[in-house]
Amino acid sequence: GKALWTVSEELRGSMNADDFRDHILSFLFLRYLSGNYEKHARDLLGGEYPGPDAPLALGQTPLQYWYEKNPQDVATFETEMNNRVHYVIKPEYLWSHIAEMARTQDGELLNTLQQAFKHIEEDSFRNTFRGLFSEVNLASDKLGKEYRTKNEMLCIIISKINEGIADFSTDADSLGDAYEYLIAQFAAGSGKKAGEFYTPQAISTILARIVVLDSQDPTRGPRQYMRRVLDFACGSGSLLLNVLRQMKDSKGIGTLYGQELNITTYNLARMNMLLHGVKDDAFKIFHGNTLTNEWTDIFNPNDLKKIEFDAIVANPPFSLKWNPREELAQDPRFGNYGLAPKKAADMAFLLHGFHYLRDNGTMAIILPHGVLFRGGVEERIRRKLIDDGHIDAVIGLPPKLFFSTGIPVCILVLKK
Template identity: 60%
Template sequence: MTESNKIMLGKTLWSVADQLRGLMNADDFRDYILSFFLLRYLSDNYENAAKTELGDDYPKVKDKDYCAPLTLWYANNPEEITKFEKNMRKKIHYVLHPQYIWSSIANMARSQKSELLSTLQGAFKHIELESFEHTFQGLFSAINLDSEKLGRTYAERNIKLSVLIQKISEGLAEFPTDMDAFGDVYEYLIEQFAAGSGKKSGEFYTPQQISDILSSIVTLDSQDPQSGSIQRLGSVMDFACGSGSLLLNVRKRVKSRHTGIIYGQEKNFTTYNLARMNMLMHGLKDTDFQIHHGDTLANDWAILRETNPAKKLAFDIVVANPPLSCRWEPTDSLTEDVRFKNYGVAPKSSADFAFLLHGLHYLKNEGVMAIVQPHGVLFRSGAEERIRTKLLKDGHIDTVIGLPSNLLYSSGIPVCILVLKKCTRPEDVLIIDATESFVKGKRQNHLSHEQITKIIDTYRFRREESRYARRVTMEEIKENGYNLNISRYISTSSIEAEVDLQTVNRELATLEKTIKSARDKHNAFLGDLGLPPLA
């Protein structure tokens, strides 16, 4: 599928959303359309794999609207089903029973068959609990097919679902099936929902331009960025992963297909499900990723609390766009928490450094971490000043990148990216001021491709540029009380032009002659009219 077709497919599905928005509120509709889109992807992928597995034995159905080909094969080959499904689990890591394949469900919707609703319920449970080796419990929990939002009675709900599935099916039918395109279209839909559903709902998605900067930085060689991108992805974690788009962007940038497991954590259950769906939509097997539903600040993920050094998890790459300056309730016991004991506990008013220290703790010595933070972490006093000072003295803050305001869907404030490393002890901190480099939009500001490339290249080659980037020595930072406020180190004010007094005098003399000539001419007219001249 071409890039233009991907965009057109995304717009077609978005127009379906507009047509059907009256059926339910925006958040509910998002959950339905994304869930059905996942079902379509899993179905097409399964049928393509089945064609390869069965070869000439794959049924040829003249009227595809009548039933899925696999429905016929299952009916005619009951003794072969176990072997077939075992092979499918080896190849694509899941099984999808024929009655739950999209073409069968779409046909039921067109016929408005009364068993559509119960079949959908069965399909979702099947995918959650039986399809994969690892269960995906609660994957479709955001969709309540028994909700009165769909209708008071079973029949009303069945009809409304029929309309919804028909519209989605019609939109998809206009485009050729391309499994690689599904993930991109899913991303497009997530971004559209994030952009159009307000700041609170926008928390689940990191805008593509910021994601591009983060993912480009962490996939450069951590110890020698100038040498270019890494060829193989090790372990990567996003502890506030939202819909998982940032993790996938990191993975996409690595050339090698032999990639490590990606780990994500998300507190909001609906968003956690979006992330799991996103992984599957991009062709990841259930063994390629681990997404945990839990509270990062409480550190409630068991695999991260492993005390055995041989089993303890650490990551080559940590990326995150956590909630900005959110309040939290640190307990007295956190002073002894392994994440904070060497730095101190972030204040109740702002958990920014708590998130940062969490990620830094689980970063490998040779790894790299890039995190989005509010500018306040650069200069706020109190506990945050003590944490910042310790991080600087330990040589962990490698680069500070100031970004423009109004880039995020969740907040209009300007943000920065902090790049941290453990084993390097730089003599300076690279500070990049890109706060004035943006393209103004109606609702959101944007970064152009050139502006993004400039930020990445400045980091990679550690370049200095007047009023844009400086390598600030640790001595100078110390003299400034370990305050990293960008304006202390980089001035973006316009340079006043040098004034040539002789040129100004000549211009004034010429101007006075012009004024005198005009006044004399005007007074001549007044004299002809018998009026007194102007002074």
């Protein structure tokens, strides 16, 4: 991670930090998918996989050579790869080939990379990842005024990144850790905006450890299995991944669910899941507004069929201003409690999550300290939650823990 951060410091140049973040994280993601794919291809093909003595053409990768020599076996090979790793990448779009094009300053690098991103978004996975690279604009003037200068800039960036990660193994842990490290570093440099996508690791771990415990008797330790876990303001997905990490010695988690309003961060979360080895059918990340409940496939408006979660974690935006429509007062999520005030949606986020918590589930949410003592409707919501016995714990945290704000925060733990 540190080696990559050094590279990004060297290369940033004319690009702002957000644009550069999206580029470098996307390239890291391509490197992970490619390395994992080639490792499994080597296992699958065994002695057939071209070795160091194979007569490769200049710039050709072993898998490209195998495809060329065995066209009749390609379909069977890809079907088996799909079964093993849940995706397929054509050899010309693998990182090893892209990096070789960059090293030899191939004039077609930019075009090939654009095709590779489109291929991964639309063809690689059984579940399409449409728009996964939508924030990475390879045609941007920030890379150069004309195609040739853009292509040259990409050659430099990719060669440098390739040097920075040359010693990385292809396993999900090391590249996943590098990805999270870079997200943390970019968050540190982006001040207030960092809150959109980053929960400091130490706080994330506290929430994750709380929700995995047996909800009725925490002294029994972590639960053996959780069917569903939700983060309804999931940022880059690190909180969900932390919950998964805390369950590593058990049977794990059926499906991770995340919702995120910011498109860039939504894409970071989808990449982050795959980068940490979470299979495409073991998570669902949705781009949309939590407060207006836009994820209708999961949160069915017919409340009799509502989905429920074993654990819910969240670090929603603090004291977000919102403008609830009148009919939201009848929404089953808020009806028994009241609508959070327009100046601060904190309680609306809390009630959204709590509504979908299973009877024996646990929810842990980070909120500003103000929710503990503000008056008006927030006081009434707080009073009802306490009277009904739903507040399991309040954990006060000191100020200056977040990049995005200096205010003190608290963790509320809720159970039904």
